[in-house]
Amino acid sequence: MPTDSSSRPALLVSSCLLGQPVRYDGQAKAQPEPVLAMLARHFDLIPVCPESLGGLPTPRPPAEIVGGSGAHVLAGAAIVRDATGADVTQPFTAGARDALAIARQRQCKHALLKALSPSCGNREHYDGSFSGAVRPGQGVAAALLAEAGVRVWNENEIEALIRTAGVLPAAMQNP
Ligand code: SF4
Numbered sequence: 001m002p003t004d005s006s007s008r009p010a011l012l013v014s015s016c017l018l019g020q021p022v023r024y025d026g027q028a029k030a031q032p033e034p035v036l037a038m039l040a041r042h043f044d045l046i047p048v049c050p051e052s053l054g055g056l057p058t059p060r061p062p063a064e065i066v067g068g069s070g071a072h073v074l075a076g077a078a079i080v081r082d083a084t085g086a087d088v089t090q091p092f093t094a095g096a097r098d099a100l101a102i103a104r105q106r107q108c109k110h111a112l113l114k115a116l117s118p119s120c121g122n123r124e125h126y127d128g129s130f131s132g133a134v135r136p137g138q139g140v141a142a143a144l145l146a147e148a149g150v151r152v153w154n155e156n157e158i159e160a161l162i163r164t165a166g167v168l169p170a171a172m173q174n175p
Contacts (some may be wrong), residue, residue: 008163011043012051012103012111012145014120015052017155022049026059029114039112039158042167046106050141054095056088063088065118066128069137070096074144080118083130092119096141098172103150110165111145115154122152 015022019030030036039045042132052058060062061082068078080092094117113120121139126132137143142152153161162168 003174008042008044008107009110009167010046010106011039011112011165012046012048012099012106012150013027013039013094014112014117015047015049017112017114018045018047020047020049021080022052022056022058024051024060024062029155031158035158040163042165044106046102046108048099048102050094050095050099052095053098054091054093056091056095061086061132062131063092063118064126064128064138065137067136069125070118070121070140070143071138071147073140074147080140081128082106092140093118096144099141100144100148100150103145103148108150110161111142111150112158112161113139113142113145113154115151120154122146122154 009075016029017031019028027163061084063080063082066079066081074111079087112175117139118125119139119141122142124134125139127135146152
């Protein structure tokens with residue numbers, strides 16, 4: 001099992017999943033310590049918070065994609081609005097681009113991002129009504145990373161990530 005960072009594949013990770021208090025409410029969504037330790041054994045963890053990279057403060061009003069998903073935002077066909085009504089599309093797209101630049105610089109083939117976030121969600125996100133309803137689709141950063149060929153997983157898919165990334169010894173790949 002490789003132990004030094006140079007021999008482990010780089011994994012882009014939502015900072016909040018690693019325990020950094022960068023969410024809109026000033027909190028984190030840290031994964032359990034054994035999970036974090038296991039990830040650190042397999043990967044060189046590269047924390048990113050696209051919304052912070054885009055210049056948004058913490059805490060900040062919650063935001064949701066209105067009129068589509070992340071790919072629509074990137075194409076100029078949907079916007080991101082916060083709960084005060086402010087259009088925060090620009091910092092969301094800027095942060096997504098910065099996250100992709102880091103992924104490219106560190107040669108990340110995989111990313112582990114926070115589910116449901118308007119930036120990081122990889123399968124669903126809140127639907128823009130601020131009612132708690134979700135819709136299928138990726139957040140802005142997740143969409144840009146996926147477009148660039150980075151495979152994006154969420155915190156409920158860590159086992160599949162580890163198997164797919166090929167970081168297990170061969171004997172454990174297909175039990
Ligand atoms: Fe976590 Fe992503 Fe939201 Fe930052 S933008 S707080 S990393 S879910």
